[in-house]
Amino acid sequence: MDLSGRVAIVTGAGGGLGRAHAKLLAKRGAKVVVNDMSDAADTVAQEIVAEGGQAIAARGSVSDVDAVQAMTDKALADWGRIDILVNNAGILRDKSFAKMSLEDFRLVVDVHLMGAAICTKAVWETMRAQNYGRVVMTTSSAGLYGNFGQANYSAAKMALVGLMNTLAIEGAKNNIKVNCLAPTAATQMLEGLLPAEQLQVLRPEAVSPGVLALVRDDAPTKTILAAGASGFELAYVTLTQGVHVGFGDDAAEQVVAQWDKIADRTHEHVPHEAFAQARLEMAKAGLKIES
Incomplete structure:
Protein backbone atom coordinates (compact mmCIF):
# COMPACT_ATOMS: atom_id res chain seq x y z
CA MET A 1 0.00 0.00 0.00
CA ASP A 2 1.56 3.21 -1.21
CA LEU A 3 0.53 6.32 0.75
CA SER A 4 2.67 8.76 -1.20
CA GLY A 5 0.96 12.15 -1.35
CA ARG A 6 -1.24 11.41 1.65
CA VAL A 7 -1.09 13.51 4.83
CA ALA A 8 -1.74 11.76 8.14
CA ILE A 9 -2.24 12.95 11.71
CA VAL A 10 -1.54 10.46 14.49
CA THR A 11 -2.44 11.51 18.02
CA GLY A 12 -0.62 10.23 21.08
CA ALA A 13 2.26 9.32 18.80
CA GLY A 14 5.14 10.02 21.17
CA GLY A 15 5.48 6.34 22.05
CA GLY A 16 3.82 2.94 22.02
CA LEU A 17 1.12 2.33 19.45
CA GLY A 18 1.02 5.90 18.17
CA ARG A 19 4.73 5.94 17.45
CA ALA A 20 4.49 2.60 15.63
CA HIS A 21 1.51 3.83 13.58
CA ALA A 22 3.24 7.09 12.65
CA LYS A 23 6.47 5.41 11.60
CA LEU A 24 4.72 2.79 9.47
CA LEU A 25 2.55 5.40 7.75
CA ALA A 26 5.68 7.45 7.01
CA LYS A 27 7.51 4.35 5.76
CA ARG A 28 4.69 3.82 3.28
CA GLY A 29 5.04 7.38 1.98
CA ALA A 30 2.63 9.47 4.04
CA LYS A 31 3.58 12.86 5.43
CA VAL A 32 2.89 12.57 9.14
CA VAL A 33 1.90 15.01 11.85
CA VAL A 34 3.16 13.48 15.10
CA ASN A 35 1.00 14.63 18.00
CA ASP A 36 1.79 14.17 21.67
CA MET A 37 1.65 16.20 24.86
CA SER A 38 5.37 15.77 25.49
CA ASP A 39 8.71 16.39 23.77
CA ALA A 40 8.42 12.81 22.49
CA ALA A 41 6.47 14.23 19.53
CA ASP A 42 9.65 16.00 18.38
CA THR A 43 11.72 12.87 18.91
CA VAL A 44 9.45 10.68 16.79
CA ALA A 45 9.19 13.30 14.06
CA GLN A 46 12.99 13.53 13.98
CA GLU A 47 13.25 9.73 13.76
CA ILE A 48 10.93 9.71 10.76
CA VAL A 49 12.90 12.43 8.99
CA ALA A 50 16.19 10.66 9.75
CA GLU A 51 14.78 7.54 8.10
CA GLY A 52 13.93 9.48 4.94
CA GLY A 53 10.31 10.33 5.67
CA GLN A 54 8.45 13.60 6.15
CA ALA A 55 7.05 14.57 9.54
CA ILE A 56 6.30 17.51 11.77
CA ALA A 57 5.66 17.51 15.51
CA ALA A 58 2.53 18.98 17.09
CA ARG A 59 2.57 19.19 20.87
CA GLY A 60 -0.71 19.52 22.71
CA SER A 61 -3.64 17.71 24.26
CA VAL A 62 -6.35 16.30 22.03
CA SER A 63 -8.88 17.72 24.51
CA ASP A 64 -7.59 21.26 23.85
CA VAL A 65 -9.67 22.66 20.98
CA ASP A 66 -7.24 25.48 20.23
CA ALA A 67 -4.20 23.18 20.18
CA VAL A 68 -5.96 20.75 17.86
CA GLN A 69 -7.00 23.56 15.52
CA ALA A 70 -3.43 24.86 15.45
CA MET A 71 -2.23 21.36 14.58
CA THR A 72 -4.61 20.99 11.65
CA ASP A 73 -3.90 24.53 10.46
CA LYS A 74 -0.17 23.74 10.45
CA ALA A 75 -0.72 20.55 8.46
CA LEU A 76 -2.80 22.40 5.88
CA ALA A 77 -0.33 25.28 5.67
CA ASP A 78 2.62 22.93 5.14
CA TRP A 79 1.07 20.20 3.02
CA GLY A 80 -2.26 21.50 1.70
CA ARG A 81 -4.49 18.59 2.74
CA ILE A 82 -5.31 16.07 5.48
CA ASP A 83 -6.19 12.58 4.34
CA ILE A 84 -5.80 10.38 7.40
CA LEU A 85 -6.55 10.84 11.10
CA VAL A 86 -5.60 8.15 13.59
CA ASN A 87 -7.21 8.93 16.96
CA ASN A 88 -4.83 7.06 19.24
CA ALA A 89 -4.27 9.34 22.25
CA GLY A 90 -5.53 8.08 25.59
CA ILE A 91 -4.96 7.74 29.32
CA LEU A 92 -5.89 5.33 32.10
CA ARG A 93 -7.25 5.97 35.60
CA ASP A 94 -8.06 2.40 36.64
CA LYS A 95 -10.07 1.63 39.78
CA SER A 96 -13.16 -0.37 40.57
CA PHE A 97 -16.30 1.69 39.99
CA ALA A 98 -16.97 1.75 43.75
CA LYS A 99 -13.63 3.46 44.35
CA MET A 100 -13.48 5.58 41.20
CA SER A 101 -14.03 9.31 41.51
CA LEU A 102 -16.31 11.04 39.03
CA GLU A 103 -13.36 13.31 38.22
CA ASP A 104 -11.34 10.32 37.00
CA PHE A 105 -14.35 9.01 35.09
CA ARG A 106 -14.86 12.36 33.38
CA LEU A 107 -11.14 12.82 32.63
CA VAL A 108 -10.81 9.51 30.80
CA VAL A 109 -13.99 10.09 28.80
CA ASP A 110 -12.80 13.62 27.97
CA VAL A 111 -9.47 12.45 26.55
CA HIS A 112 -10.62 9.33 24.71
CA LEU A 113 -14.07 10.31 23.48
CA MET A 114 -14.04 14.09 23.37
CA GLY A 115 -10.41 14.11 22.21
CA ALA A 116 -11.33 11.93 19.23
CA ALA A 117 -14.42 14.04 18.52
CA ILE A 118 -12.42 17.29 18.69
CA CYS A 119 -9.71 16.00 16.36
CA THR A 120 -12.21 14.52 13.92
CA LYS A 121 -14.28 17.71 13.89
CA ALA A 122 -11.11 19.69 13.12
CA VAL A 123 -10.41 17.67 9.94
CA TRP A 124 -13.98 16.85 8.89
CA GLU A 125 -14.69 19.84 6.65
CA THR A 126 -11.29 19.47 4.96
CA MET A 127 -12.03 15.82 4.22
CA ARG A 128 -15.52 16.67 2.95
CA ALA A 129 -14.18 19.42 0.68
CA GLN A 130 -11.55 17.15 -0.87
CA ASN A 131 -13.97 14.18 -1.05
CA TYR A 132 -11.49 11.93 0.68
CA GLY A 133 -10.83 10.98 4.27
CA ARG A 134 -9.81 8.05 6.40
CA VAL A 135 -10.48 8.20 10.15
CA VAL A 136 -9.46 5.52 12.65
CA MET A 137 -10.86 5.49 16.17
CA THR A 138 -9.07 3.42 18.80
CA THR A 139 -11.59 1.30 20.67
CA SER A 140 -10.75 -1.61 23.00
CA SER A 141 -11.91 -5.05 24.04
CA ALA A 142 -12.48 -3.42 27.42
CA GLY A 143 -15.23 -1.38 25.81
CA LEU A 144 -16.56 -4.16 23.62
CA TYR A 145 -16.64 -6.81 26.33
CA GLY A 146 -15.85 -5.14 29.67
CA ASN A 147 -12.89 -5.29 32.04
CA PHE A 148 -12.80 -5.06 35.83
CA GLY A 149 -11.55 -1.72 37.10
CA GLN A 150 -12.02 0.12 33.81
CA ALA A 151 -15.57 1.46 33.83
CA ASN A 152 -14.41 4.89 32.66
CA TYR A 153 -12.10 3.54 29.95
CA SER A 154 -14.67 0.94 28.81
CA ALA A 155 -17.43 3.52 28.52
CA ALA A 156 -15.23 5.87 26.48
CA LYS A 157 -14.00 3.10 24.19
CA MET A 158 -17.48 1.78 23.44
CA ALA A 159 -18.66 5.34 22.82
CA LEU A 160 -16.07 5.56 20.05
CA VAL A 161 -17.80 2.66 18.30
CA GLY A 162 -21.01 4.68 18.31
CA LEU A 163 -19.16 7.72 16.99
CA MET A 164 -17.66 5.60 14.21
CA ASN A 165 -21.04 4.13 13.25
CA THR A 166 -22.68 7.50 12.70
CA LEU A 167 -19.70 9.24 11.10
CA ALA A 168 -19.30 6.35 8.66
CA ILE A 169 -22.88 6.97 7.52
CA GLU A 170 -22.52 10.74 7.38
CA GLY A 171 -19.15 10.61 5.62
CA ALA A 172 -20.06 8.07 2.95
CA LYS A 173 -21.17 10.57 0.29
CA ASN A 174 -17.80 12.33 0.54
CA ASN A 175 -15.67 9.16 0.45
CA ILE A 176 -14.79 9.44 4.14
CA LYS A 177 -14.24 6.00 5.63
CA VAL A 178 -14.44 5.70 9.43
CA ASN A 179 -13.29 2.58 11.28
CA CYS A 180 -12.23 1.35 14.70
CA LEU A 181 -9.05 -0.42 15.76
CA ALA A 182 -9.13 -2.54 18.93
CA PRO A 183 -5.45 -3.17 19.76
CA THR A 184 -3.70 -5.50 22.16
CA ALA A 185 -0.15 -4.28 22.61
CA ALA A 186 2.67 -4.10 25.13
CA THR A 187 2.50 -0.40 25.91
CA GLN A 188 3.02 1.34 29.24
CA MET A 189 -0.49 0.23 30.11
CA LEU A 190 0.60 -3.43 30.26
CA GLU A 191 4.05 -3.09 31.85
CA GLY A 192 4.40 -5.35 34.86
CA LEU A 193 1.30 -7.37 34.01
CA LEU A 194 2.85 -9.87 31.58
CA PRO A 195 6.23 -11.66 31.30
CA ALA A 196 8.86 -10.19 28.98
CA GLU A 197 8.56 -12.87 26.28
CA GLN A 198 4.83 -12.20 25.93
CA LEU A 199 5.34 -8.46 25.85
CA GLN A 200 7.74 -8.96 22.95
CA VAL A 201 5.08 -10.79 20.94
CA LEU A 202 2.61 -8.04 21.80
CA ARG A 203 4.84 -5.25 20.52
CA PRO A 204 3.00 -2.24 19.04
CA GLU A 205 4.54 -2.79 15.60
CA ALA A 206 2.47 -6.00 15.33
CA VAL A 207 -0.73 -3.92 15.47
CA SER A 208 0.11 -1.10 13.05
CA PRO A 209 -0.42 -3.09 9.81
CA GLY A 210 -4.09 -3.00 10.78
CA VAL A 211 -4.01 0.78 10.55
CA LEU A 212 -2.73 0.54 6.97
CA ALA A 213 -5.62 -1.78 6.14
CA LEU A 214 -8.11 0.76 7.52
CA VAL A 215 -6.69 3.84 5.75
CA ARG A 216 -5.96 2.45 2.28
CA ASP A 217 -7.73 3.87 -0.77
CA ASP A 218 -10.19 0.95 -0.90
CA ALA A 219 -10.61 0.75 2.88
CA PRO A 220 -13.76 -0.64 4.47
CA THR A 221 -15.94 1.58 6.60
CA LYS A 222 -17.83 1.05 9.87
CA THR A 223 -15.50 -1.85 10.72
CA ILE A 224 -14.07 -2.89 14.08
CA LEU A 225 -10.67 -4.48 13.49
CA ALA A 226 -9.09 -6.20 16.48
CA ALA A 227 -5.31 -6.64 16.37
CA GLY A 228 -2.49 -7.98 18.51
CA ALA A 229 0.57 -10.23 18.27
CA SER A 230 0.21 -10.08 14.46
CA GLY A 231 -3.27 -11.60 14.78
CA PHE A 232 -6.29 -9.82 13.30
CA GLU A 233 -10.01 -10.34 13.87
CA LEU A 234 -13.27 -8.49 13.22
CA ALA A 235 -15.73 -7.68 15.98
CA TYR A 236 -19.43 -7.05 15.33
CA VAL A 237 -22.47 -5.66 17.12
Whole structure:
Protein backbone atom coordinates (compact mmCIF):
# COMPACT_ATOMS: atom_id res chain seq x y z
CA MET A 1 0.00 0.00 0.00
CA ASP A 2 1.56 3.21 -1.21
CA LEU A 3 0.53 6.32 0.75
CA SER A 4 2.67 8.76 -1.20
CA GLY A 5 0.96 12.15 -1.35
CA ARG A 6 -1.24 11.41 1.65
CA VAL A 7 -1.09 13.51 4.83
CA ALA A 8 -1.74 11.76 8.14
CA ILE A 9 -2.24 12.95 11.71
CA VAL A 10 -1.54 10.46 14.49
CA THR A 11 -2.44 11.51 18.02
CA GLY A 12 -0.62 10.23 21.08
CA ALA A 13 2.26 9.32 18.80
CA GLY A 14 5.14 10.02 21.17
CA GLY A 15 5.48 6.34 22.05
CA GLY A 16 3.82 2.94 22.02
CA LEU A 17 1.12 2.33 19.45
CA GLY A 18 1.02 5.90 18.17
CA ARG A 19 4.73 5.94 17.45
CA ALA A 20 4.49 2.60 15.63
CA HIS A 21 1.51 3.83 13.58
CA ALA A 22 3.24 7.09 12.65
CA LYS A 23 6.47 5.41 11.60
CA LEU A 24 4.72 2.79 9.47
CA LEU A 25 2.55 5.40 7.75
CA ALA A 26 5.68 7.45 7.01
CA LYS A 27 7.51 4.35 5.76
CA ARG A 28 4.69 3.82 3.28
CA GLY A 29 5.04 7.38 1.98
CA ALA A 30 2.63 9.47 4.04
CA LYS A 31 3.58 12.86 5.43
CA VAL A 32 2.89 12.57 9.14
CA VAL A 33 1.90 15.01 11.85
CA VAL A 34 3.16 13.48 15.10
CA ASN A 35 1.00 14.63 18.00
CA ASP A 36 1.79 14.17 21.67
CA MET A 37 1.65 16.20 24.86
CA SER A 38 5.37 15.77 25.49
CA ASP A 39 8.71 16.39 23.77
CA ALA A 40 8.42 12.81 22.49
CA ALA A 41 6.47 14.23 19.53
CA ASP A 42 9.65 16.00 18.38
CA THR A 43 11.72 12.87 18.91
CA VAL A 44 9.45 10.68 16.79
CA ALA A 45 9.19 13.30 14.06
CA GLN A 46 12.99 13.53 13.98
CA GLU A 47 13.25 9.73 13.76
CA ILE A 48 10.93 9.71 10.76
CA VAL A 49 12.90 12.43 8.99
CA ALA A 50 16.19 10.66 9.75
CA GLU A 51 14.78 7.54 8.10
CA GLY A 52 13.93 9.48 4.94
CA GLY A 53 10.31 10.33 5.67
CA GLN A 54 8.45 13.60 6.15
CA ALA A 55 7.05 14.57 9.54
CA ILE A 56 6.30 17.51 11.77
CA ALA A 57 5.66 17.51 15.51
CA ALA A 58 2.53 18.98 17.09
CA ARG A 59 2.57 19.19 20.87
CA GLY A 60 -0.71 19.52 22.71
CA SER A 61 -3.64 17.71 24.26
CA VAL A 62 -6.35 16.30 22.03
CA SER A 63 -8.88 17.72 24.51
CA ASP A 64 -7.59 21.26 23.85
CA VAL A 65 -9.67 22.66 20.98
CA ASP A 66 -7.24 25.48 20.23
CA ALA A 67 -4.20 23.18 20.18
CA VAL A 68 -5.96 20.75 17.86
CA GLN A 69 -7.00 23.56 15.52
CA ALA A 70 -3.43 24.86 15.45
CA MET A 71 -2.23 21.36 14.58
CA THR A 72 -4.61 20.99 11.65
CA ASP A 73 -3.90 24.53 10.46
CA LYS A 74 -0.17 23.74 10.45
CA ALA A 75 -0.72 20.55 8.46
CA LEU A 76 -2.80 22.40 5.88
CA ALA A 77 -0.33 25.28 5.67
CA ASP A 78 2.62 22.93 5.14
CA TRP A 79 1.07 20.20 3.02
CA GLY A 80 -2.26 21.50 1.70
CA ARG A 81 -4.49 18.59 2.74
CA ILE A 82 -5.31 16.07 5.48
CA ASP A 83 -6.19 12.58 4.34
CA ILE A 84 -5.80 10.38 7.40
CA LEU A 85 -6.55 10.84 11.10
CA VAL A 86 -5.60 8.15 13.59
CA ASN A 87 -7.21 8.93 16.96
CA ASN A 88 -4.83 7.06 19.24
CA ALA A 89 -4.27 9.34 22.25
CA GLY A 90 -5.53 8.08 25.59
CA ILE A 91 -4.96 7.74 29.32
CA LEU A 92 -5.89 5.33 32.10
CA ARG A 93 -7.25 5.97 35.60
CA ASP A 94 -8.06 2.40 36.64
CA LYS A 95 -10.07 1.63 39.78
CA SER A 96 -13.16 -0.37 40.57
CA PHE A 97 -16.30 1.69 39.99
CA ALA A 98 -16.97 1.75 43.75
CA LYS A 99 -13.63 3.46 44.35
CA MET A 100 -13.48 5.58 41.20
CA SER A 101 -14.03 9.31 41.51
CA LEU A 102 -16.31 11.04 39.03
CA GLU A 103 -13.36 13.31 38.22
CA ASP A 104 -11.34 10.32 37.00
CA PHE A 105 -14.35 9.01 35.09
CA ARG A 106 -14.86 12.36 33.38
CA LEU A 107 -11.14 12.82 32.63
CA VAL A 108 -10.81 9.51 30.80
CA VAL A 109 -13.99 10.09 28.80
CA ASP A 110 -12.80 13.62 27.97
CA VAL A 111 -9.47 12.45 26.55
CA HIS A 112 -10.62 9.33 24.71
CA LEU A 113 -14.07 10.31 23.48
CA MET A 114 -14.04 14.09 23.37
CA GLY A 115 -10.41 14.11 22.21
CA ALA A 116 -11.33 11.93 19.23
CA ALA A 117 -14.42 14.04 18.52
CA ILE A 118 -12.42 17.29 18.69
CA CYS A 119 -9.71 16.00 16.36
CA THR A 120 -12.21 14.52 13.92
CA LYS A 121 -14.28 17.71 13.89
CA ALA A 122 -11.11 19.69 13.12
CA VAL A 123 -10.41 17.67 9.94
CA TRP A 124 -13.98 16.85 8.89
CA GLU A 125 -14.69 19.84 6.65
CA THR A 126 -11.29 19.47 4.96
CA MET A 127 -12.03 15.82 4.22
CA ARG A 128 -15.52 16.67 2.95
CA ALA A 129 -14.18 19.42 0.68
CA GLN A 130 -11.55 17.15 -0.87
CA ASN A 131 -13.97 14.18 -1.05
CA TYR A 132 -11.49 11.93 0.68
CA GLY A 133 -10.83 10.98 4.27
CA ARG A 134 -9.81 8.05 6.40
CA VAL A 135 -10.48 8.20 10.15
CA VAL A 136 -9.46 5.52 12.65
CA MET A 137 -10.86 5.49 16.17
CA THR A 138 -9.07 3.42 18.80
CA THR A 139 -11.59 1.30 20.67
CA SER A 140 -10.75 -1.61 23.00
CA SER A 141 -11.91 -5.05 24.04
CA ALA A 142 -12.48 -3.42 27.42
CA GLY A 143 -15.23 -1.38 25.81
CA LEU A 144 -16.56 -4.16 23.62
CA TYR A 145 -16.64 -6.81 26.33
CA GLY A 146 -15.85 -5.14 29.67
CA ASN A 147 -12.89 -5.29 32.04
CA PHE A 148 -12.80 -5.06 35.83
CA GLY A 149 -11.55 -1.72 37.10
CA GLN A 150 -12.02 0.12 33.81
CA ALA A 151 -15.57 1.46 33.83
CA ASN A 152 -14.41 4.89 32.66
CA TYR A 153 -12.10 3.54 29.95
CA SER A 154 -14.67 0.94 28.81
CA ALA A 155 -17.43 3.52 28.52
CA ALA A 156 -15.23 5.87 26.48
CA LYS A 157 -14.00 3.10 24.19
CA MET A 158 -17.48 1.78 23.44
CA ALA A 159 -18.66 5.34 22.82
CA LEU A 160 -16.07 5.56 20.05
CA VAL A 161 -17.80 2.66 18.30
CA GLY A 162 -21.01 4.68 18.31
CA LEU A 163 -19.16 7.72 16.99
CA MET A 164 -17.66 5.60 14.21
CA ASN A 165 -21.04 4.13 13.25
CA THR A 166 -22.68 7.50 12.70
CA LEU A 167 -19.70 9.24 11.10
CA ALA A 168 -19.30 6.35 8.66
CA ILE A 169 -22.88 6.97 7.52
CA GLU A 170 -22.52 10.74 7.38
CA GLY A 171 -19.15 10.61 5.62
CA ALA A 172 -20.06 8.07 2.95
CA LYS A 173 -21.17 10.57 0.29
CA ASN A 174 -17.80 12.33 0.54
CA ASN A 175 -15.67 9.16 0.45
CA ILE A 176 -14.79 9.44 4.14
CA LYS A 177 -14.24 6.00 5.63
CA VAL A 178 -14.44 5.70 9.43
CA ASN A 179 -13.29 2.58 11.28
CA CYS A 180 -12.23 1.35 14.70
CA LEU A 181 -9.05 -0.42 15.76
CA ALA A 182 -9.13 -2.54 18.93
CA PRO A 183 -5.45 -3.17 19.76
CA THR A 184 -3.70 -5.50 22.16
CA ALA A 185 -0.15 -4.28 22.61
CA ALA A 186 2.67 -4.10 25.13
CA THR A 187 2.50 -0.40 25.91
CA GLN A 188 3.02 1.34 29.24
CA MET A 189 -0.49 0.23 30.11
CA LEU A 190 0.60 -3.43 30.26
CA GLU A 191 4.05 -3.09 31.85
CA GLY A 192 4.40 -5.35 34.86
CA LEU A 193 1.30 -7.37 34.01
CA LEU A 194 2.85 -9.87 31.58
CA PRO A 195 6.23 -11.66 31.30
CA ALA A 196 8.86 -10.19 28.98
CA GLU A 197 8.56 -12.87 26.28
CA GLN A 198 4.83 -12.20 25.93
CA LEU A 199 5.34 -8.46 25.85
CA GLN A 200 7.74 -8.96 22.95
CA VAL A 201 5.08 -10.79 20.94
CA LEU A 202 2.61 -8.04 21.80
CA ARG A 203 4.84 -5.25 20.52
CA PRO A 204 3.00 -2.24 19.04
CA GLU A 205 4.54 -2.79 15.60
CA ALA A 206 2.47 -6.00 15.33
CA VAL A 207 -0.73 -3.92 15.47
CA SER A 208 0.11 -1.10 13.05
CA PRO A 209 -0.42 -3.09 9.81
CA GLY A 210 -4.09 -3.00 10.78
CA VAL A 211 -4.01 0.78 10.55
CA LEU A 212 -2.73 0.54 6.97
CA ALA A 213 -5.62 -1.78 6.14
CA LEU A 214 -8.11 0.76 7.52
CA VAL A 215 -6.69 3.84 5.75
CA ARG A 216 -5.96 2.45 2.28
CA ASP A 217 -7.73 3.87 -0.77
CA ASP A 218 -10.19 0.95 -0.90
CA ALA A 219 -10.61 0.75 2.88
CA PRO A 220 -13.76 -0.64 4.47
CA THR A 221 -15.94 1.58 6.60
CA LYS A 222 -17.83 1.05 9.87
CA THR A 223 -15.50 -1.85 10.72
CA ILE A 224 -14.07 -2.89 14.08
CA LEU A 225 -10.67 -4.48 13.49
CA ALA A 226 -9.09 -6.20 16.48
CA ALA A 227 -5.31 -6.64 16.37
CA GLY A 228 -2.49 -7.98 18.51
CA ALA A 229 0.57 -10.23 18.27
CA SER A 230 0.21 -10.08 14.46
CA GLY A 231 -3.27 -11.60 14.78
CA PHE A 232 -6.29 -9.82 13.30
CA GLU A 233 -10.01 -10.34 13.87
CA LEU A 234 -13.27 -8.49 13.22
CA ALA A 235 -15.73 -7.68 15.98
CA TYR A 236 -19.43 -7.05 15.33
CA VAL A 237 -22.47 -5.66 17.12
CA THR A 238 -25.25 -7.97 15.91
CA LEU A 239 -29.03 -8.25 16.16
CA THR A 240 -30.90 -11.54 16.51
CA GLN A 241 -34.20 -12.16 14.72
CA GLY A 242 -36.05 -12.34 18.05
CA VAL A 243 -39.80 -12.84 18.50
CA HIS A 244 -43.05 -10.87 18.65
CA VAL A 245 -44.86 -11.38 21.98
CA GLY A 246 -47.96 -9.29 21.38
CA PHE A 247 -49.47 -6.49 23.43
CA GLY A 248 -51.13 -8.48 26.22
CA ASP A 249 -50.74 -7.94 29.94
CA ASP A 250 -48.44 -10.95 30.01
CA ALA A 251 -45.92 -9.43 27.55
CA ALA A 252 -43.15 -9.38 30.16
CA GLU A 253 -43.80 -13.01 31.03
CA GLN A 254 -43.75 -13.87 27.32
CA VAL A 255 -40.35 -12.22 26.95
CA VAL A 256 -39.00 -14.44 29.71
CA ALA A 257 -40.76 -17.57 28.43
CA GLN A 258 -39.37 -17.09 24.92
CA TRP A 259 -35.93 -15.94 25.98
CA ASP A 260 -34.18 -18.82 24.21
CA LYS A 261 -35.83 -17.85 20.93
CA ILE A 262 -34.92 -14.19 21.45
CA ALA A 263 -31.31 -15.21 22.11
CA ASP A 264 -31.11 -17.61 19.16
CA ARG A 265 -28.20 -16.37 17.00
CA THR A 266 -28.96 -18.57 13.99
CA HIS A 267 -30.09 -15.68 11.80
CA GLU A 268 -28.46 -12.77 13.56
CA HIS A 269 -27.17 -9.96 11.37
CA VAL A 270 -25.23 -6.71 11.46
CA PRO A 271 -27.63 -3.79 10.93
CA HIS A 272 -26.43 -1.08 8.57
CA GLU A 273 -28.14 1.71 10.52
CA ALA A 274 -30.22 2.26 13.65
CA PHE A 275 -33.61 2.12 11.90
CA ALA A 276 -32.98 -1.53 11.04
CA GLN A 277 -34.06 -2.48 14.55
CA ALA A 278 -37.38 -0.67 14.22
CA ARG A 279 -37.89 -2.14 10.75
CA LEU A 280 -37.35 -5.68 12.09
CA GLU A 281 -39.64 -5.15 15.07
CA MET A 282 -42.43 -3.66 12.96
CA ALA A 283 -42.13 -6.53 10.46
CA LYS A 284 -42.64 -9.05 13.28
CA ALA A 285 -45.75 -7.07 14.24
CA GLY A 286 -47.05 -7.50 10.68
CA LEU A 287 -46.26 -3.97 9.49
CA LYS A 288 -43.83 -2.89 6.80
CA ILE A 289 -41.73 0.25 6.98
CA GLU A 290 -40.77 1.58 3.59
CA SER A 291 -37.06 2.25 3.13
